[in-house]
Amino acid sequence: MRVIGGSAKKQKLITGYETVRPTSDTIKETLFNLLGDLKQTYFLDLFAGTGNIGIEALSRGAASAIFVEKSVSLCKIIRQNLKLTHFDEKSSVLRREVTKSLFENFLDKCFIFDIVFADPPYEKGMIKKLFECFDNSIISNDGVLIVQHSIREKPLRKPSRELKIGDTNLSFFESKLKQ
Numbered sequence: 001m002r003v004i005g006g007s008a009k010k011q012k013l014i015t016g017y018e019t020v021r022p023t024s025d026t027i028k029e030t031l032f033n034l035l036g037d038l039k040q041t042y043f044l045d046l047f048a049g050t051g052n053i054g055i056e057a058l059s060r061g062a063a064s065a066i067f068v069e070k071s072v073s074l075c076k077i078i079r080q081n082l083k084l085t086h087f088d089e090k091s092s093v094l095r096r097e098v099t100k101s102l103f104e105n106f107l108d109k110c111f112i113f114d115i116v117f118a119d120p121p122y123e124k125g126m127i128k129k130l131f132e133c134f135d136n137s138i139i140s141n142d143g144v145l146i147v148q149h150s151i152r153e154k155p156l157r158k159p160s161r162e163l164k165i166g167d168t169n170l171s172f173f174e175s176k177l178k179q
Contacts (some may be wrong), residue, residue: 001013001015001022001052001163002025003056003059003085004025004028004029004032004056004058004114005029005032005043005056005060006041006058006059006060006061007059007061008058008059008085009059009089010088011053011059011085013050013051013055013154014050014080014081014084015050015077016050016073016074016077017073019055020049020050020074021049022049022050022052022103023052023053023119023122023123023148024092024166024168024174026165026166027148027165027168027170028052028053028056030163030165031053031076031117031146032056032057032060033171034110034139034163034170034172035115037061038060038061038062038115039061039062039063040061040062040063040138041057041061041062041063041114041115042062042063042064042065042111042113042114042159043057043058043062043064043065043113043114043115043116043117044064044065044066044068044069044099044110044113044115044117044138045057045065045117046052046068046069046098046116046117046118046119046120047068047069047092047098047118047119047120047121047126048067048068048069048074048078048115048119049069049105049119050074050077050078050081051069051076051077051078051081051082052081053065053095053117053119053160054066054067054078055082055085055087055092057080057115057117058085058087058090058091059085061092062115062174063078063090064089064090064091064092064095065087065090065091065092066092066094066113067091067092067093068094068096068098068102069093069094069095069096070095070096070097070098071095072095074082075095078093079093080131090146092109098118098120098126098129098130098133099133100132100133100135101154102133103133103134103135103138104135106135106138111138112138112140112143113138113139113140113141113143114139114140114142114144115143115144115173116138116139116143116144116145116146116168117119117146117148118130118145118146118147118148118150119148119149120147122149122150122153123150123153125154127147127149127153127154127155127156128156130147131155131157133158136175139175140175141175142174142175143174144172144173144174144175145172145173145175146168146170146171146172146173147159147170147171147173148168148169148170149168149169150167150168150169151164151167151168151169152167155171155173157173159171159172159173160172160173160174
């Protein structure tokens with residue numbers, strides 16, 4: 001696994017031994033081509049795994065990124081990858097389950113993100129759980145929630161845009177379209 005664009009392009013990332021499903025280069029490239037210029041954006045990476053997506057956002061100009069991952073070992077890997085790419089000063093790693101209390105914590109601290117990316121484990125019911133607890137008020141007025149999921153899963157809300165890449169969907173939910 002590696003960074004495919006921006007200032008850390010070609011930097012190899014640590015993957016570790018824990019079972020994760022890293023986002024492929026094809027999906028990453030498609031995602032970041034659609035997002036365009038990330039300069040000065042605030043990025044939230046939920047179910048972060050090794051930090052692959054958030055690090056790609058930082059490499060492409062995001063002002064900062066917060067990574068949320070429940071696994072202790074994966075949080076360590078994210079921190080190592082942030083040091084490797086020299087983005088440790090522009091980021092935070094939170095070892096937490098993606099739950100309602102997480103979003104309440106963000107609201108308490110007035111965190112507002114331009115891009116929220118969620119890549120929950122496929123076909124484990126986590127998309128439903130994400131939508132049950134997600135609070136749109138953590139997204140800026142022109143921000144977006146992007147959920148990467150199996151084509152066999154359907155989000156609880158209708159996306160404003162959806163892309164199918166192999167057995168993966170990228171579903172986009174614009175904050176302007178709060179439901």
